[in-house]
Amino acid sequence: MDEAIFFGRLRKQYDQNLPFVAYRKPGERTIQSFLQKEDTFFTSEDLSETGFVFAPFDTRKKAVLIPEEASEKLIFEQQGDFEIPEKEKRSERLNPSEADKEKHISLVKKGLLELNSGNLQKVVLSRKEKVELEQPEPFELFKELLNSYSTAFVYLWYHPETGLWLGATPETLLKVEGRNFKTMALAGTQKFQGTMEVEWGEKEKQEQQYVTDSIVEDLKKLGVSSSALKSSEVYTARAGNLLHLRTDISGRLAAGENLSEIIKALHPTPAVCGLQKEKAQNFILSEENYDREFYTGFLGELNLQNSTSRSVNKRNVENLAYRTVKKKTALFVNLRCMKLRENAAYLYVGGGITKDSDPEAEWEETVNKSQTMKKVLF
Numbered sequence: 001m002d003e004a005i006f007f008g009r010l011r012k013q014y015d016q017n018l019p020f021v022a023y024r025k026p027g028e029r030t031i032q033s034f035l036q037k038e039d040t041f042f043t044s045e046d047l048s049e050t051g052f053v054f055a056p057f058d059t060r061k062k063a064v065l066i067p068e069e070a071s072e073k074l075i076f077e078q079q080g081d082f083e084i085p086e087k088e089k090r091s092e093r094l095n096p097s098e099a100d101k102e103k104h105i106s107l108v109k110k111g112l113l114e115l116n117s118g119n120l121q122k123v124v125l126s127r128k129e130k131v132e133l134e135q136p137e138p139f140e141l142f143k144e145l146l147n148s149y150s151t152a153f154v155y156l157w158y159h160p161e162t163g164l165w166l167g168a169t170p171e172t173l174l175k176v177e178g179r180n181f182k183t184m185a186l187a188g189t190q191k192f193q194g195t196m197e198v199e200w201g202e203k204e205k206q207e208q209q210y211v212t213d214s215i216v217e218d219l220k221k222l223g224v225s226s227s228a229l230k231s232s233e234v235y236t237a238r239a240g241n242l243l244h245l246r247t248d249i250s251g252r253l254a255a256g257e258n259l260s261e262i263i264k265a266l267h268p269t270p271a272v273c274g275l276q277k278e279k280a281q282n283f284i285l286s287e288e289n290y291d292r293e294f295y296t297g298f299l300g301e302l303n304l305q306n307s308t309s310r311s312v313n314k315r316n317v318e319n320l321a322y323r324t325v326k327k328k329t330a331l332f333v334n335l336r337c338m339k340l341r342e343n344a345a346y347l348y349v350g351g352g353i354t355k356d357s358d359p360e361a362e363w364e365e366t367v368n369k370s371q372t373m374k375k376v377l378f
């Protein structure tokens with residue numbers, strides 16, 4: 001499909017206030033899109049549905065769904081970089097306000113009190129930053145994210161019930177193909193300064209180790225056999241202007257284990273919530289003082305048929321059997337994201353706090369993270 005036709009269809013969908021999502025998976029050049037035919041508000045009951053899911057951070061709230069059967073699917077193969085019209089440079093808007101800074105630092109200090117009293121091991125604290133913009137152009141911003149972040153999961157989501165969201169996330173929550181699954185522990189942050197050969201502090205190493213240990217433990221509790229569970233060495237991974245520590249974790253689901261159970265065990269991971277999970281979640285919900293909505297929730301393809309088809313020479317019966325077995329799910333944590341309004345973008349950023357955190361450094365980390373979105377806004 002031609003670029004003008006593809007984006008023209010998305011624009012028309014948006015102009016008609018109909019739900020849609022367009023996305024490109026890490027390292028791929030294929031941009032896929034689901035255009036829902038009507039504006040019905042579908043939610044997922046137990047993640048057994050087929051389509052694209054958009055789930056909030058708060059696990060008590062329902063995940064929004066664009067069902068495959070209620071939508072048209074479009075695919076566009078990206079050739080080179082998209083052409084982006086020149087923007088007026090407005091560097092002064094890059095800076096957050098002093099009030100934002102004070103608020104975040106006081107939140108981190110509150111978190112530190114809790115951590116030092118031994119009630120929590122880690123808590124991820126975040127904030128929402130308003131950036132005023134004159135009539136932001138969602139499709140241009142999406143193209144810029146696509147140009148800038150080839151290794152991220154880049155998306156543009158719209159639903160009249162949720163508003164318009166965009167992001168470029170480096171974090172996979174869960175990939176499942178057949179019974180094989182993959183996830184990752186991503187935490188610890190420093191600025192990328194031209195080299196991947198960097199030293200990591202104890203605080204970062206520890207907060208990332210917490211995430212790995214907790215994911216592995218939760219998967220074992222769920223019944224995933226230890227012999228099938230594999231963890232990579234921890235390594236440095238780049239996400240735009242940032243570096244993180246990452247461990248890849250993979251395994252095999254036992255027969256009968258379903259997606260809903262494994263997601264319940266994983267989401268929210270200590271990479272975006274904390275430890276102990278429930279206590280950290282309660283602290284976040286009561287102290288952050290704003291609604292994260294879909295930030296640090298998850299999103300992605302749910303139970304799609306595997307597109308790898310077998311040789312046409314195979315008998316039909318076999319093809320059918322194969323197709324019903326292999327389903328593919330690819331879910332990502334909704335980070336480095338923003339919600340777009342008519343005259344503003346709301347950026348969502350946070351970071352993991354442990355007892356060794358320095359509030360000023362934690363503030364700087366959120367400022368650095370916000371650059372992922374600001375790079376395309378200005």
Ligand SMILES: C=C(O[C@@H]1C=C(C(=O)O)C=C[C@H]1O)C(=O)O
Pocket residue numbers: 124126171186187188189244271272335336348349350351352353369
């Ligand atoms: C919470 C965010 O990122 C998460 C927190 C990180 C950290 O604390 O170092 C690193 C990567 C993510 O798991 C965010 O980007 O807003």
